[in-house]
Amino acid sequence: MTLTVGAASVLAPNYHPLPVTLVEGLGSWVTDDEGRRYLDLLSGYSALNFGHRHPALTAAAHAQIDRLTLTSRAFDHELLLPFAERLAALIGPLVAGPPMVLPMNTGAEAVETAVKAARKWGYDVKGVPADRATIIVVDGNFHGRTTTIVSFSTDPDARRGFGPYTPGFRIVPYGSVDAIREAMDETTVAVLVEPIQGEQGVVIPPESYLPGLRALCTEHDVLLVADEIQSGLGRTGTTLASELWGVKPDLVTLGKALGGGVMPVSAVVGRADVLGVLTAGTHGSTFGGNPLACAVGIAVIGLLETGELQARATTLGLHWGARLDTLVDEGLLASSRRAGLWAGLDVTPPLTGRQLCERLLARGVLAKDTHGSTIRLAPPLTITVEDLDLATDTLTDALR
Incomplete structure (x- = not known):
């Protein structure tokens, strides 16, 4: 059986899959x-x-399904802190500063979380005037398909027809440190970039690009946010693709492989002084960090810890x-x-x-x-x- 989409189906035609079920x-x-x-x-x-x-992932999921699957963040559960601690231990040495973990569900949610954290850090810590924070992104980017994220997409299919668009983003050419330098000003709180552009076709930047961005962001007190949702967790032969250039981002977004293909699990991992600006009531998720997600996530981390x-x-x-x-x-x-x-x-x-x-x-x-x-x-x-x-x-x- 092959699914038929469009007028003859109740399924919205937002994908064009190959004819296989x-x-x-x-x-x-x-x-x-x-x-x-x-x-x-x-x-x-x-x-x-x-x-x-x-087998390690399905066993973890089966065992947890028989015990507890959801509490919401209104209550703690026994796996939330262990998951955060294990993920911080895995990713913490690869980011710039003592780490903190904020669990979410999808990759797009992780990116939205990083955007919010960067803006709030900009206002609360850097002193950017209210509602004026800007984030620099690059062309060819793919960070998800929420209304905010498509506002700074350069893919016509992802962007066209979904305005009005969210302000606060500056798009510059990919691979150019000079372009990012020229786009920076006193309102810039972050540079958001994929170390390797996956959706664009596994596009690898010039050798000096990531190190140049790290130095530039440090010089101007701007957060370097690495979207490692596709590139992270072993895909490039390193735990993070950023390691290929010896670069430590301030924040890293993780997703996809963090759930092992069992369920959606995502997280933002990075500097505690940045994620710490998100206090109770400022950000949340009903399913983020749920017991089943944490059980699977801990098993995923276990597969990666040995290298x-x-x-x-x-x-x-x-x-x-x-x-x-x-x-x-x-x-x-x-x-x-x-x-x-x-x-x-x-x-x-x-x-x-x-x-x-x-x-x-x-x-x-x-x-x-x-x-x-x-x-x-x-x-x-x-x-x-x-x-x-x-x-x-x-x-x-x-x-x-």
């Missing part, structure tokens, strides 16, 4: 409603970094990258970009990214196109080298 998944593989198996190279946009139904999965993403990524480079050298791809087990591949017209994904689907591999001529690949960090080679062989066949 999935019913089961395990590890790197999924099965459709006709019994056909597919190798999943999308991993739920990195939400499934540990594969489908990782084994990050090292695996690095090693497999180098092997994979060499093969992808060969496809470029042979002229089968226009270009490729990769960090760890994350790749953006540009096809040569007249072939489109969607057409390549359809060819891969017919050959038993799942991938997703973006921005017309690009596909994104994000295999589970647990994928075997044999399955990774199978995926690359299938990609080669589809391109030919």
